[in-house]
Amino acid sequence: MARITCDFFSEALTLNTSMTVILPEHKTNKLLPTLYLLHGFSDDHTIWTRRTSIERYVSELGIAVVMPNVDHSFYTDMAYGKKYWTFLTEELPQVARSFFPLSDKREDNFVAGLSMGGYGAFKWGLNKPDQFAAIASLSGVLNLAQHPQENTDHPMAQTLYNVFGGDNIEGSMHDIFHLTRKLDQSDEPKPMLYQACGTEDFLFEENIAFKELTDSLSLDVKTTFDSGTHEWGYWDYHIQEVLNWLPLK
Template sequence: MAFIDCHFYSESLGVSASMNVILPQVATTQIGLASHAFGGKHPTLFLLHGLSDDHTIWMRRTSIERYASALGIAVVMPAVNRSFYADMASGPKYWQFISEELPALARSFFPLAEERELNYVAGLSMGGYGALKMALSHPNQYAAAASLSGAVDIVGRATAFPNDFQLIFGDAATIKDSPNDLFYLADQLVASNQVRPQLYQCCGTEDFLYEDNIRFRDYCHAQGLQITYDEEPATHEWGYWDRKIQTVLDWLPLPTKA
């Protein structure tokens, strides 16, 4: 794999932004690393970070480069600070950045596929929320989305982060039944005639977000929205996410290797 620490200017944010990118490379003499690459532009996973993290965290806490290398998939890991992947009421337009500007810029910099069936999004905690938000809001752009220990019910998280939520959403009471509410987005997708992305959700049974995840899973099923769900005894920690990102990569509907 090639690893790029990429810094660039964002029109949406009005400042320089950052992302880590790993790109497939077939290397026949490299020791200890399986490699693969598809012909043409690369299938791409947009991999999102959590509330206290940044664009470097997946590379620092997991072996994502090693896992992706064998599959021939590019991975784009952007930084969005503590934004909950939203256009902030008192701050930059992070939703515009992550949902519109970043994919276009990444494809202009690197040989990344544009086709829906070759694009996927995943994340942990706040990033799990962001991944589902991206796929439910833009089902025509992503074939699959995965949430690992996701903050899937942010209506219920407002009291946990009152200062953040005031800056991000203004009045937290406006989140429910808005485009920032995953339950609302699930309703909108079910009611539409749009193609539905494959969805994956996992959470540890000892995680403080476990009940929220069960509630979202059950709501999706009740609305007729299929979602693959997985749980095991675990807390909100990187050992679990390192294991589960491997599950996610195996689950992704990647093209058949040539």
Template structure:
């Protein structure tokens, strides 16, 4: 695998941004092993999202995701989005537009990764789990599968369930609770609209540790989605909001992804 540490200008944000990318290497006939599943000359890609207090470097620093991805011949794109909740902020920048539209375009223009739905996946932890599930529910035509690990699934519960956001920061991102409820940032409402509209959703995966402070949110979201008739692969077991849990479960996510080439 090659590691690319990339800085670029995001037009939707008006900011210089960063992403780390790990990508399989191919054989050029000089003794290097060929690198994994490909579609023509393009690799499948996992957009891997960070949590609230993290950045684009964290998955590589705290897990062995590069080594795990090498087994599947899949590229992994890890962007920085600050404390945005992957949202077009009420008082800030358009991070939803950035991650759902500009980021894939930039990544595909710079690296040999596929832009086809069947080769595109998203996953993330905590705030990033929320972001990945939002990509699946709001941009289902772009992703074949999305996965949430210990996701912050209920943005309306942040005032009483170990909220990671101060009140003023919540308002900068989502506005008031009344504005957030039923909006395109409310995963519960997005699931309802997808079910009512007969939308063809990507495969959905959700996991959470039973000792995680976000466990109750995850149970509510699981039950809500299943009550709507939406298929959801769900796993739980011992674990808290920690990197040991996420290192183990990103391996499960990679094994679960519907990669057309299978494992290398």
């Protein structure tokens, strides 16, 4: 495998940003299937390669892995900050495909992430189901509508206010539960969904609530709840499960 870190100027963010990309070593004339792999709140584009063996896990799969840096944005055009949703969904795929031989076909594109990145993966895939064949969340923040903004002692409140500006998340493009119901009732393509969370994770209850929702719908969802907390040992193991689950040709 080849691991490359690219610095480039983002028009959406009006600043220099970075992405880390893993590419197969063996050359091919075919455009590569691509997994967009998203980081959590306290991390950046380098964390998956530093804390897991993702490079080794994908070495025989013939896919590219694109890992962008989105700061503390919750993969959103921030009310008081940068336009990370525009960067992620519009600019990043275009830039990555201009640098590397990546397929733009829906059946060749997947997105996954952990914690804040699990939220980002579901948010991206559910808002843009025509772009992805499969989306996966590990220990995801799946019910942001229930997280407080501003004027509380909750450690994330000010950050969420900076991102969403105090707007009501429920029923919006930022609400994973709303997006899931909407997709189930729509005629749009329906990506496969993968959800995993440790039973000792502080986000377990909202992951349980998401499973209860999907149990009532007709979407193709694989759920794994097993022993684990919010830590890299859990994610290193379960990203292997995600790779085995992906509908690779």
